[in-house]
Amino acid sequence: MTSSSAFGNGVIQQRNLVEQVADYLTKAIISQRYAPGERLSEVQLARDLGVSRAPVREAARLLESRGLLVSQPRRGFFVRALDASELIDVFDLRLCLERHAMARLVDNYDAQKEQALRRQVELMCEVALHDSDSRKIEEDLVFHRMLIDFSGNRRLLKVFDDITHELRLCIALIGKTHAEPDTIATCHWQLLDALASGDPQRCREAIDYHIGVARDYVVQGIGESS
Amino acid sequence: MTSSSAFGNGVIQQRNLVEQVADYLTKAIISQRYAPGERLSEVQLARDLGVSRAPVREAARLLESRGLLVSQPRRGFFVRALDASELIDVFDLRLCLERHAMARLVDNYDAQKEQALRRQVELMCEVALHDSDSRKIEEDLVFHRMLIDFSGNRRLLKVFDDITHELRLCIALIGKTHAEPDTIATCHWQLLDALASGDPQRCREAIDYHIGVARDYVVQGIGESS
DNA sequence: CCTTTTCAAACTGTCGACAGTCGGCAATCG
DNA sequence: CGATTGCCGACTGTCGACAGTTTGAAAAGG
Numbered sequence: 095m096t097s098s099s100a101f102g103n104g105v106i107q108q109r110n111l112v113e114q115v116a117d118y119l120t121k122a123i124i125s126q127r128y129a130p131g132e133r134l135s136e137v138q139l140a141r142d143l144g145v146s147r148a149p150v151r152e153a154a155r156l157l158e159s160r161g162l163l164v165s166q167p168r169r170g171f172f173v174r175a176l177d178a179s180e181l182i183d184v185f186d187l188r189l190c191l192e193r194h195a196m197a198r199l200v201d202n203y204d205a206q207k208e209q210a211l212r213r214q215v216e217l218m219c220e221v222a223l224h225d226s227d228s229r230k231i232e233e234d235l236v237f238h239r240m241l242i243d244f245s246g247n248r249r250l251l252k253v254f255d256d257i258t259h260e261l262r263l264c265i266a267l268i269g270k271t272h273a274e275p276d277t278i279a280t281c282h283w284q285l286l287d288a289l290a291s292g293d294p295q296r297c298r299e300a301i302d303y304h305i306g307v308a309r310d311y312v313v314q315g316i317g318e319s320s
Numbered sequence: 321m322t323s324s325s326a327f328g329n330g331v332i333q334q335r336n337l338v339e340q341v342a343d344y345l346t347k348a349i350i351s352q353r354y355a356p357g358e359r360l361s362e363v364q365l366a367r368d369l370g371v372s373r374a375p376v377r378e379a380a381r382l383l384e385s386r387g388l389l390v391s392q393p394r395r396g397f398f399v400r401a402l403d404a405s406e407l408i409d410v411f412d413l414r415l416c417l418e419r420h421a422m423a424r425l426v427d428n429y430d431a432q433k434e435q436a437l438r439r440q441v442e443l444m445c446e447v448a449l450h451d452s453d454s455r456k457i458e459e460d461l462v463f464h465r466m467l468i469d470f471s472g473n474r475r476l477l478k479v480f481d482d483i484t485h486e487l488r489l490c491i492a493l494i495g496k497t498h499a500e501p502d503t504i505a506t507c508h509w510q511l512l513d514a515l516a517s518g519d520p521q522r523c524r525e526a527i528d529y530h531i532g533v534a535r536d537y538v539v540q541g542i543g544e545s546s
Numbered sequence: 547c548c549t550t551t552t553c554a555a556a557c558t559g560t561c562g563a564c565a566g567t568c569g570g571c572a573a574t575c576g
Numbered sequence: 577c578g579a580t581t582g583c584c585g586a587c588t589g590t591c592g593a594c595a596g597t598t599t600g601a602a603a604a605g606g
Contacts (some may be wrong), residue, residue, distance in 0.1 A: 110393065111590075137557070146591045147558090148374070155378060159385040167336065168558060168597065183475040190420035190476065198412075249409035250416065253479055337560075363587070372561045373588090394567065394588060 111145050115153035118143065123162050123173055124262045130175035134163070161260040174263065181264050181312050184257060189305040191254055192238065195245035196289070196297045203289050207244045211289075214240060215282045222275035230278075231265055237282065268315030281307065337371050341379035344369065349388050349399055350488050356401035360389070387486040400489065407490050407538050410483060415531040417480055418464065421471035422515070422523045429515050433470045437515075440466060441508045448504050456504075457491055463508065494541030507533060 119139075122128050134154070140147045154171045157163040163171045176184075199207070218233045235258055242254045281304050288300035345365075348354050360380070366373045380397045383389040389397045402410075425433070444459045461484055468480045507530050514526035 135557070148590055151558095152377070152381060155381055156385075159382075170558065180475070183473045186420075186424075186473050187475045187479065190416060194412075194416035194419070247409045247412050249406070249413045249483075253413065257475075361587070374560055377588095395569095396588065 111149035112152045112156070115139075115143060115145065115149050116156050119153055119157055120162060120259060123157070124259075124266050126266060128173045130173050130267065132173045133169075134171045134173065136170065157259075160256055162263060174260075176264060176267055178313075181267070182309065184260055184264055185305065185309040185312055187257060188254075188261065189302070189309070191250060191257075192241060192301050192305060193298060195242040195247070195250060196285075196301045197294055198245040198247060199241065200289055200292060200294055200297050202246065203292070208286065208290065211237070211240060211244075211286055215279070215286065218282065219275065219279050222278050231262070234278070235261070241285075264312065268312055277307075337375035338378045338382070341365075341369060341371065341375050342382050345379055345383055346388060346485060349383070350485075350492050352492060354399045356399050356493065358399045359395075360397045360399065362396065383485075386482055388489060400486075402490060402493055404539075407493070408535065410486055410490055411531060411535040411538055413483060414480075414487065415528070415535070417476060417483075418467060418527050418531060419524060421468040421473070421476060422511075422527045423520055424471040424473060425467065426515055426518060426520055426523050428472060429518070434512065434516065437463070437466060437470075437512055441505070441512065444508065445505050457488065460504070461487070467511075490538065494538055503533075 119134075128134065136147045136150050136154070139150045143150070154163055154165070158165050158171065162174055164174055165171050214233070214237045218230070218237060221229050221233050239251070239254060239258070242251050245251075285297075285300050285304060288297045291297075345360075354360065362373045362376050362380070366376045369376070380389055380391070384391050384397065388400055390400055391397050440459070440463045444456070444463060447455050447459050465477070465480060465484070468477050471477075511523075511526050511530060514522045517523075
């Protein structure tokens with residue numbers, strides 16, 4: 095019970111406690127060790143992690159702003175439970191962001207950006223053959239983050255980073271493995287080809303198709319799980 | 321100066337302390353009672369408002385997630401100082417959101433929504449003639465919020481609500497009065513006409529023009545102030 | 547046996563306090 | 577006189593504690 099001896103028990107050691115608690119919670123939620131809708135007790139968490147309630151509270155508020163937790167006044171925090179329409183909304187928002195990023199990116203596309211993106215797709219093809227699903231998802235997110243980063247709008251990137259956590263949760267909730275390696279490769283090469291062509295219309299069609307595939311996966315996944 | 325007698329001095333009384341502190345800070349920042357880049361001391365704020373540091377901290381974190389404050393580890397919170405490119409990015413993000421909302425809205429537009437929007441524009445024309453600049457800005461934001469709300473994507477709305485605070489700060493930093501009443505009216509009627517026509521292309525042109533006007537104001541405002 | 551009331555346990559919101567750290571200023575040295 | 581180093585004050589990060597409220601269940605009543 096003593097806090098000093100509980101340090102060995104808790105996963106937390108040093109650095110910013112808030113960040114560490116946030117990391118711990120994020121992973122726990124996405125890996126569904128906490129069920130959707132489950133209530134999280136501040137004191138319980140603080141005890142389990144061997145820290146006081148203050149860092150736990152701050153971390154929870156952070157996750158709330160990222161959409162992984164929801165809070166009810168005087169009731170506490172609950173693991174976000176996404177229903178079908180919310181899942182669709184998230185992917186629709188993602189489409190909104192990436193469409194815009196593609197439109198901006200095609201205007202200031204250069205060899206350096208193309209090479210970086212190309213390299214990332216090659217990496218994705220690599221991990222698609224050998225690595226775990228979560229690794230595939232992470233590399234896919236890295237690619238799309240690069241797309242938005244290269245668009246030049248840092249505010250856009252911030253929004254994307256925010257919904258990234260929500261996206262991971264969505265993907266985890268659907269519980270389906272990612273698409274086939276071939277599909278992944280084809281989809282992403284199409285995006286690069288569209289960018290290289292310099293044609294905005296073609297870019298838009300490419301990203302619409304790309305996110306559309308992802309969204310269809312979501313809708314389909316919902317139909318199966320619920 | 322004493323903390324106990326400062327209760328009368330402080331603006332805070334009851335309800336959720338966090339919300340009240342957040343409101344107070346938001347208004348103070350947007351009205352520029354705190355200069356951009358100014359450092360905010362937690363203890364100082366807590367003393368001034370007659371509360372403890374905990375609610376102040378939480379409120380500050382909330383404002384940070386909304387982009388009104390930035391935090392440096394171990395240094396504290398600073399009032400967000402927006403430079404030119406950041407202002408442009410914010411308005412570009414806004415364009416991204418509203419374009420998407422318009423595209424979604426035109427697909428499920430009905431008489432009820434049209435009437436609500438129409439009424440709001442009429443209200444805006446009204447306040448454009450008689451009321452203060454801040455009131456005009458608020459009603460303008462209400463209109464654009466309705467636009468996004470009616471698009472049906474609640475996640476989109478959440479992002480918009482987040483950047484609303486940042487938008488107010490942008491507008492305040494530019495320090496220009498809003499456009500002429502005639503301009504406001506024309507711009508917004510054009511949006512409604514485009515929606516009524518049911519033509520996606522026309523909708524897009526209308527919103528592009530609309531936000532473009534706002535962005536030009538921003539760029540122009542920067543050129544003058546800096 | 548089912549409904550209602552009451553009570554205790556647990557939890558959140560808030561507070562004051564302590565320790566480690568950072569920034570600025572002065573004293574010392576070259 | 578300029579640069580470096582040590583010190584002092586202030587502040588953030590973190591902690592434990594208390595009060596009011598909510599929850600769940602036990603007890604009382606129909």
